[in-house]
Amino acid sequence: MSTLLIQFNSDLLTQDEDPTAKKYYDMLYDGRRPGYQRFGPTWEIPQWIAEMSYVESDADVYFANHVHDALRQAEGYTRVAFSALDCNWKLIQRFARSFQGLVYVGGYVNPGVCSSLNGNILWCCSIRDYCEQRELEYKSGVDYRYFAGAKTIARLTLSTGCRHMCKFCIVPRHIRERDWQDIYQQADEICRLNSPLVYINDKTFGQAGNWWRLPCLFKYIVQYAETTFNGFIIQTTASQFLKLNDDFLLKSGIRYVELGVESYNDEILSDMRKPANIASIDVAIEKLRRLRIKLIPNIIVGLPGESYATYANTIRWCYNNRDVISHINVYNLALYDDAELSREIEHIDADLDENSTGKSYYKDQTVHEWAASAFYSFGMAALRR
Ligand code: SF4
Numbered sequence: 584m585s586t587l588l589i590q591f592n593s594d595l596l597t598q599d600e601d602p603t604a605k606k607y608y609d610m611l612y613d614g615r616r617p618g619y620q621r622f623g624p625t626w627e628i629p630q631w632i633a634e635m636s637y638v639e640s641d642a643d644v645y646f647a648n649h650v651h652d653a654l655r656q657a658e659g660y661t662r663v664a665f666s667a668l669d670c671n672w673k674l675i676q677r678f679a680r681s682f683q684g685l686v687y688v689g690g691y692v693n694p695g696v697c698s699s700l701n702g703n704i705l706w707c708c709s710i711r712d713y714c715e716q717r718e719l720e721y722k723s724g725v726d727y728r729y730f731a732g733a734k735t736i737a738r739l740t741l742s743t744g745c746r747h748m749c750k751f752c753i754v755p756r757h758i759r760e761r762d763w764q765d766i767y768q769q770a771d772e773i774c775r776l777n778s779p780l781v782y783i784n785d786k787t788f789g790q791a792g793n794w795w796r797l798p799c800l801f802k803y804i805v806q807y808a809e810t811t812f813n814g815f816i817i818q819t820t821a822s823q824f825l826k827l828n829d830d831f832l833l834k835s836g837i838r839y840v841e842l843g844v845e846s847y848n849d850e851i852l853s854d855m856r857k858p859a860n861i862a863s864i865d866v867a868i869e870k871l872r873r874l875r876i877k878l879i880p881n882i883i884v885g886l887p888g889e890s891y892a893t894y895a896n897t898i899r900w901c902y903n904n905r906d907v908i909s910h911i912n913v914y915n916l917a918l919y920d921d922a923e924l925s926r927e928i929e930h931i932d933a934d935l936d937e938n939s940t941g942k943s944y945y946k947d948q949t950v951h952e953w954a955a956s957a958f959y960s961f962g963m964a965a966l967r968r
Pocket residue numbers: 745746747748749752753754786787820843857858
């Protein structure tokens with residue numbers, strides 16, 4: 584009997600989302616930026632399903648609109664698997680209470696809460712761990728058979744981890760490079776999709792030693808992709824981006840750089856232990872402008888120390904650089920259990936909600952709501968250009 588991999592549809596998980604945020608992300612993923620196009624029931628291709636399908640070739644996949652829907656589909660299966668996030672964890676627990684078989688869960692919730700709640704939930708630290716529990720052979724790679732032809736941005740991992748220690752972040756510090764057999768296996772699978780853009784999944788591109796081979800990978804995908812391939816999106820820091828030389832950048836196929844700007848204020852950046860300041864951000868922007876690479880700033884709403892004045896600095900910076908900005912990613916601060924910041928700020932469980940601007944520890948909620956609204960207005964104006 585095969586395993587059923589269940590993914591709850593994005594619309595179910597974002598029901599309580601701020602309507603302005605929803606309007607902005609609907610605009611971003613409406614296809615006006617090639618590659619930024621929803622994969623039907625989810626915003627992007629769920630990477631965990633592609634990785635699980637690779638290790639378990641007879642696994643079935645189901646996109647569920649609700650718990651009842653998932654339970655109906657799971658009838659006859661003796662085991663299912665989920666990737667848990669804070670926003671779907673309650674739904675998974677409800678499912679597990681009514682399901683007779685085993686529920687394998689991995690992902691991004693605190694594993695400690697799993698075993699105590701339902702006896703049939705088995706926590707997996709990773710897909711490798713899942714394979715060990717099931718006595719399957721583990722192999723690192725992806726299988727996009729369920730997503731063939733998707734125009735959504737695909738993800739390709741050269742490495743995992745990040746050496747920095749930003750206070751709000753829970754990315755593991757240890758860098759693990761993928762080997763080239765694994766990377767080209769991912770590239771071959773991406774060629775089956777119809778995506779004009781590939782997102783390099785590395786948390787801070789340039790830290791792992793294999794960054795310099797991106798131009799070869801670019802040529803390879805251009806040659807073998809079934810559709811026109813435009814290039815890559817990378818995410819990195821200003822200081823790391825400045826280490827990449829012009830020659831590499833021109834040959835690499837990098838079209839967009841997501842920079843973790845978060846806040847254009849030195850005091851806040853330094854307090855969060857961000858490896859950037861406004862001077863390094865400005866030099867990075869000039870380099871992007873000169874090389875005609877588009878910028879996607881990541882902005883966080885709700886960092887400690889933000890006020891009308893500091894938010895105004897960041898918003899002004901966005902408008903001053905609108906010629907180089909494609910669009911922005913706006914995140915509400917979420918205090919993850921393992922993040923250093925969560926030990927500094929007294930908070931409640933609801934503060935984990937990434938979709939909510941409201942946090943219990945804000946003295947004045949309105950300043951953050953005002954800022955979120957201003958960032959989304961800027962983002963929508965950028966998308967209309
Ligand atoms: S640079 Fe980015 S990935 Fe690295 S610790 Fe900071 S926020 Fe996390």
